[in-house]
Amino acid sequence: MDRGELIEGKVDWKGETAEKNKHGGTRASLFILGAFTFENMATMALAVNLVTYFIGVMHFDIAEAANQLTNYMGTSYILTILVAFLADTYVGRFKATLLATSVEFLGLGLLTLQAHYPKFKPPFCKVFDPTSHCIQVNGANAALLFVSLYLIALGSGGVKAALPSHGADQFDDKDPKEARQKSSFFNWLLLAVCIGGAISFTLIVWIQDHKGWDWGFFVSTIAMFFGIIIFAAGLPRYRIHVVKGSSALAEILQVLVAAIRNRKLQLPVDCNELFEIEKDKAAAMQFEFLPHTNDFRFLDRAAIHTSSQHNSPNPSPWKLCRVTQVENVKILLSMVPIFCCTIIMTLCLAQLQTFSVQQGVTMDKSITKHFQIPPASLPIIPVVFLVIIVPVYDKIFVPFARKFTGIPTGITYLHRVGIGLILSSISMAVAAIVEVKRKRVAKLSNMLDANPLFQPPLPISVFWLSIQYFIFGIADMFTYVGLLEFFYSQVPKDLKSISSCFLWSSMALGYFLSTVIVKIVNLATKDITRSGGWLAGNNINRGHLNLFYWLLSTLSLFNFCVYLLVSKRYKYRQDQSAESLSDNRVHEAGRLEP
Incomplete structure (x- = not known):
């Protein structure tokens, strides 16, 4: 059939x-x-x-x-x-x-x-x-x-x-x-x-x-x-x-906790150095990807990849988060004023x-x-x-x-x-x-x-x-x-x-x-x-x-x-697949009408 x-x-x-x-x-x-x-x-x-x-x-x-x-x-x-x-x-x-x-x-x-x-x-x-x-x-x-x-x-x-x-x-x-x-x-x-x-x-x-x-x-x-x-x-x-049995709300909390934990770390000049998983085809089937933005920059500290984490095969999600994970929290925060109105x-x-x-x-x-x-x-x-x-x-x-x-x-x-x-x-x-x-x-x-x-x-x-x-x-x-x-x-x-x-x-x-x-x-x-x-x-x-x-x-x-x-x-979100996301994913997200 x-x-x-x-x-x-x-x-x-x-x-x-x-x-x-x-x-x-x-x-x-x-x-x-x-x-x-x-x-x-x-x-x-x-x-x-x-x-x-x-x-x-x-x-x-x-x-x-x-x-x-x-x-x-x-x-x-x-x-x-x-x-x-x-x-x-x-x-x-x-x-x-x-x-x-x-x-x-x-x-x-x-x-x-x-x-x-x-x-x-x-x-x-x-x-x-x-x-x-x-x-x-x-x-x-x-x-x-x-x-x-x-x-x-x-x-x-x-x-x-x-x-x-x-x-x-x-x-x-x-x-x-x-x-x-x-x-x-x-x-x-x-x-x-x-x-x-x-x-x-x-x-x-x-x-x-x-x-x-x-x-x-x-x-x-x-x-x-x-x-x-x-x-x-x-x-x-x-x-x-x-x-999936896992909570997206937990991922939001992870970003906030990691950003607070890493608050004393210096943000990299090149935002490409922030942590993101490999953008292969397998990942494209399981994950969404968002480009980095400069809003709420203090949250970017949650994605700072330290030398000790480089040596760890599975770093704690409460200490290190993906750029896309951070961007999702930024989007939610930017929606709060709309919500209140x-x-x-x-x-x-x-x-x-x-x-x-x-x-x-x-x-x-x-x-x-x-x-x-x-x-x-x-x-x-x-x-x-x-x-x-x-x-x-x-x-x-x-x-x-x-x-x-x-x-x-x-x-x-x-x-x-x-x-x-x-x-x-x-x-x-x-x-x-x-x-x-x-x-x-x-x-x-x-x-x-x-x-x-x-x-x-x-x-x-x-x-x-x-x-x-x-x-x-x-x-x-x-x-x-x-x-x-x-x-x-x-x-x-x-x-x-x-x-x-x-x-x-x-x-x-x-x-x-x-x-x-x-x-x-x-x-x-x-x-x-x-x-x-x-x-x-x-x-x-x-x-x-x-x-x-x-x-x-x-x-x-x-x-x-x-x-x-x-x-x-307010800036609308820009979704990108893993395959379409270029290696140079650091750019300011412009206003994208739905």
Whole structure:
């Protein structure tokens, strides 16, 4: 039987070397996209509607409910680091994804159980009734709530860590056609998020609000089950990355330790004297090579080859590192400022998932005389737009821009990120203006002191909030997909799962920062407001959410200015094979567009 072209470093489900004509490619990625669609369908309703669940069922106040949600979201994203490390080093990306989806399924099942049985939650009471004394969930019931949530957080984080990289593994970067398909895969990954989110924001949110939280969580559990089945069904077609059992993170630590140990050594004038393995064909099959650069010169000390090491056949990797190993650490360090500049954007996103939902609770939600849109379903507006615009962007804009720029992705990754960052600032400014209008209507309607849950809706349409969601949705398309591609393309090949964690970790820090900012703002303003702080209390009409939005818009604008400076200085990595790397490999790496 004729065998197709083999893919080095990738195997099929039997452990045999993967074949290009049988494994991977676009057809294999469809299973991954399908699974990601169902995973987002199962969980995205939680991101926008859990605040309502925390307030109405678990009896948290608005600020505490918002903080509980952002803590949950932040934990989900920060756990991607742990799962990505295990996926790259020991478990493998396919197994990590399968385990993560199973854990997420278990967490959703437990959450459904608690929502269904009254004995697992606090008794009903009117949360905003001043004569009521609502008791927050505590004891064993609180334990069940947080175990359920953080099992979902662990599973969701695992999927985000391993699944995008497993999807990218289905394409060969050395094949120009497959390299373009991989770029499209990241765009279609966003489309999968949008389709899953569209169903979650409408169907599942509607079920939660009208049929009960237990039914809503149950549908999410079933969606997660289908996601597991679809992902597992693609196993015969997958190219599975071979884990080596050694950690690329350990190699990073080796460079830092060796550089510190050799800090007193003099750097050679000729950088060709720095240590690198022989560039024969065998090495070309196993190692990547990077040219030397003059950035972060103190790290070059890790590659100084001393006379004693010349006499040692196997020098300690904690004392002597390859030039390529050092260059990989330099690339990671140069990515840190880009990473930091993306944190503020998630800080803004957190407010759209928390306070904006509570704004919508007070507004007129009517679409027709007999149908109202749930406030938590408002993100469907940018999602529907993205479902339309992502294919247009991928199939029309990218090929058109490619003709002028010569860049496979149309515009650079960092250009995409920058567009998203400035749009997030605009989104927060619009949110502030809309909140001023909403409060003016509340004042004219004599509802500033009315109970937000039991008052009639304000005579202002909830669709005013769609403007800020719409702008932020476009920002999502540019920034998050651009960051996924950017991080995946720049990190060492053994850290591909970790690459997606740069994005998710920045989002985690953004959510945690939201918790901190909310508390700081309330503390700083408690003596100058009647409600005890801009965001304190349960009456959003008496709060000063508009000022908080202006604060975030200003922070985002400042963050964008910083981003312009750091992105302009960033240099894209230059990969070279052992055969193409000349003996004179010492040169300054110029800016190489992706």
